[in-house]
Amino acid sequence: MLGEFINPYYLQIGSFILINIILAISIYVTLSSGQLSLGSAGFMGIGAYTSALLTIHFDLPILVGIIAGSLVAGICGIIVGLPSLRLSGVYLAIATLGFGEVMRVFFVNWESVTKGAVGLSGIPHIGRELLNFFRDAGFDPSSIGMRNNQFTYLLVLILLLLINIFIIWFFVRQNKSRVGRAFAAIKMDEKAAEAMGINITYYKVLSFTQGAILAGFAGALFAHVLAYISPADFAYHRAIEILIFAVFGGSEVILGAIFGATFMTIMPEALRFISEYRYMIYGLVLIFMMAFRPQGIIDENIMQWLKKKLPSKRGRSHGSRNQKHM
Amino acid sequence: MKLLKVTGIETFYDKIQALKGISLEVEQGKIVTILGANGAGKTTTMKTIAGLLKPKKGKIEFLGEDITGLRPDQLLKKGIALVPEGRAILSSMTVYENLEMGAYQRNDKEVEQDIENVMKLFPILKERKTQLAGTLSGGQQQMLAIARAILSKPKLLLLDEPSMGLAPLIVTAIFKIIKEIKESGTTVLLVEQNAKQALKIADYGYVLETGKVIISGNAEDLLEDSRIVEAYLGKKSS
Numbered sequence A: 001m002l003g004e005f006i007n008p009y010y011l012q013i014g015s016f017i018l019i020n021i022i023l024a025i026s027i028y029v030t031l032s033s034g035q036l037s038l039g040s041a042g043f044m045g046i047g048a049y050t051s052a053l054l055t056i057h058f059d060l061p062i063l064v065g066i067i068a069g070s071l072v073a074g075i076c077g078i079i080v081g082l083p084s085l086r087l088s089g090v091y092l093a094i095a096t097l098g099f100g101e102v103m104r105v106f107f108v109n110w111e112s113v114t115k116g117a118v119g120l121s122g123i124p125h126i127g128r129e130l131l132n133f134f135r136d137a138g139f140d141p142s143s144i145g146m147r148n149n150q151f152t153y154l155l156v157l158i159l160l161l162l163i164n165i166f167i168i169w170f171f172v173r174q175n176k177s178r179v180g181r182a183f184a185a186i187k188m189d190e191k192a193a194e195a196m197g198i199n200i201t202y203y204k205v206l207s208f209t210q211g212a213i214l215a216g217f218a219g220a221l222f223a224h225v226l227a228y229i230s231p232a233d234f235a236y237h238r239a240i241e242i243l244i245f246a247v248f249g250g251s252e253v254i255l256g257a258i259f260g261a262t263f264m265t266i267m268p269e270a271l272r273f274i275s276e277y278r279y280m281i282y283g284l285v286l287i288f289m290m291a292f293r294p295q296g297i298i299d300e301n302i303m304q305w306l307k308k309k310l311p312s313k314r315g316r317s318h319g320s321r322n323q324k325h326m
Numbered sequence B: 001m002k003l004l005k006v007t008g009i010e011t012f013y014d015k016i017q018a019l020k021g022i023s024l025e026v027e028q029g030k031i032v033t034i035l036g037a038n039g040a041g042k043t044t045t046m047k048t049i050a051g052l053l054k055p056k057k058g059k060i061e062f063l064g065e066d067i068t069g070l071r072p073d074q075l076l077k078k079g080i081a082l083v084p085e086g087r088a089i090l091s092s093m094t095v096y097e098n099l100e101m102g103a104y105q106r107n108d109k110e111v112e113q114d115i116e117n118v119m120k121l122f123p124i125l126k127e128r129k130t131q132l133a134g135t136l137s138g139g140q141q142q143m144l145a146i147a148r149a150i151l152s153k154p155k156l157l158l159l160d161e162p163s164m165g166l167a168p169l170i171v172t173a174i175f176k177i178i179k180e181i182k183e184s185g186t187t188v189l190l191v192e193q194n195a196k197q198a199l200k201i202a203d204y205g206y207v208l209e210t211g212k213v214i215i216s217g218n219a220e221d222l223l224e225d226s227r228i229v230e231a232y233l234g235k236k237s238s
Helices: A008-032 A040-058 A062-084 A089-109 A126-136 A148-176 A178-188 A190-195 A200-226 A236-249 A254-270 A272-292 A300-313 B042-050 B072-078 B095-102 B111-121 B123-127 B138-150 B168-183 B195-201 B219-224 B226-233
Strands: B002-010 B022-027 B031-036 B057-062 B080-083 B156-160 B187-192 B204-209 B212-218
Touching: A008 A040, A008 A148, A008 A178, A008 A200, A008 A236, A008 A254, A040 A062, A040 A089, A040 A200, A040 A236, A062 A089, A062 A200, A089 A236, A126 A148, A126 A200, A148 A178, A148 A200, A148 A254, A178 A190, A178 A200, A190 A200, A190 B072, A190 B080, A236 A254, A236 A272, A254 A272, B002 B042, B002 B187, B022 B031, B022 B187, B022 B204, B022 B212, B031 B042, B031 B168, B031 B195, B042 B080, B042 B156, B042 B187, B072 B080, B080 B138, B095 B111, B095 B138, B111 B123, B111 B138, B111 B168, B123 B138, B138 B156, B138 B168, B168 B187, B168 B195, B187 B195, B195 B219, B204 B219, B212 B219, B219 B226
Parallel strands: B031 B187, B031 B204, B080 B156, B156 B187
Antiparallel strands: B002 B022, B002 B057, B204 B212
């Protein structure tokens, strides 16, 4: 009975949305300290290849692979971040874009390990592992009326959803903490931030590395959800796509990145018939956004407005802030 | 007691030498001012003391401890706060948030109380508490920058051209506040182009020219010094 409602195709799109949200947050985090990094695709590739190779060749559990993938991406983030800190704005963007391209060429040419342009297949699939786990525990999906593949995709979706909730919760908390304040201050005015006693180098490397870890993490998830990766997955196009998530949705607030990733993943699926033109559309979106709404669809003002709207819906039990309205 | 002692610092911008061996001393509880024309090295001196630039030669001591080459955040921990040139404020944070950021390195519970106290010194900031700092006027922004620096509870406050680009009336107000800051026990090192006003509130002054100290002395004496009168005060020498 449940089986009739669940379409594996939708579930898979859902999974992509959730992975893309992590990627969008990775660029949002680096942007929140005022650095524009286009290296996300490169870090994503590092995470994906690390995790895939470890699980294929050493039979490690997927969880270990994913953690290792994120860490290796994070370490690369520190290595790239430290020297690039001397750069800012468009120069940093170019340098990190170059880094991404170097990584892609690396994946293509290190054939003995990465199998070059052919890509890696037979990567352990998270959903299948989870299914085996449930089977071993004596649970059969057909008992709730689902086919095996529906059940696997559903498990993946739920897992990703939980991960997303945790990541979003973490960064919303961080924004309100000293770290978030330091990022915001550096973004607004480095000189002022320095004068206030904020260690700029430390916080810039921190935000850059957080972005790299998140991208590597998303890359590792990507590898284990798709079970196949090739260097083309982490090329220039991917970097631009991730950038669009943040630019379109809004890079000032975390909700903007989430919205951008969701919308930009659904749109090409909903408009399949024009999906061949999607990079053209991306280009147009970038131009129009830069011209008319450089801060993205969702910005601070919209957040303020939403905050005003929401508590009044929940009733006025919520403190003194809204008393003026009544 | 000597709070700050700078000995023979030489600072370079790449190959161009901006400071050619500057030495100066700041006594605790005093206002010391550094004067000079554009390009004399005033701001460079300030930036070197504040840790934004590193001197190639020379030594900076604070309370007898060598602090040469420390980062700004480390210096702030030791008690040196800088108000940079050109009112560096966080324009899309509110006035109150800016003040909170001033106390970034502090963990004690008196921060809120101190913010209240500082707002007494700058009543306009209290009025504009919830306003975005970027919407303040130039003078108010400068006051906010000074107020923010005070909130780190510094022993030594470095002020880099606080009167720059402000209307005469506001300049007077700012100088009055600097005097009050000194009276509350904070030592001030003030870089200024506005020599007359600066010397009026200062205890001691140094005059720089092309990276060297050319004159130094008590502020009252400098106000009378014919060389300074001619060069900076624009009064006919009698």
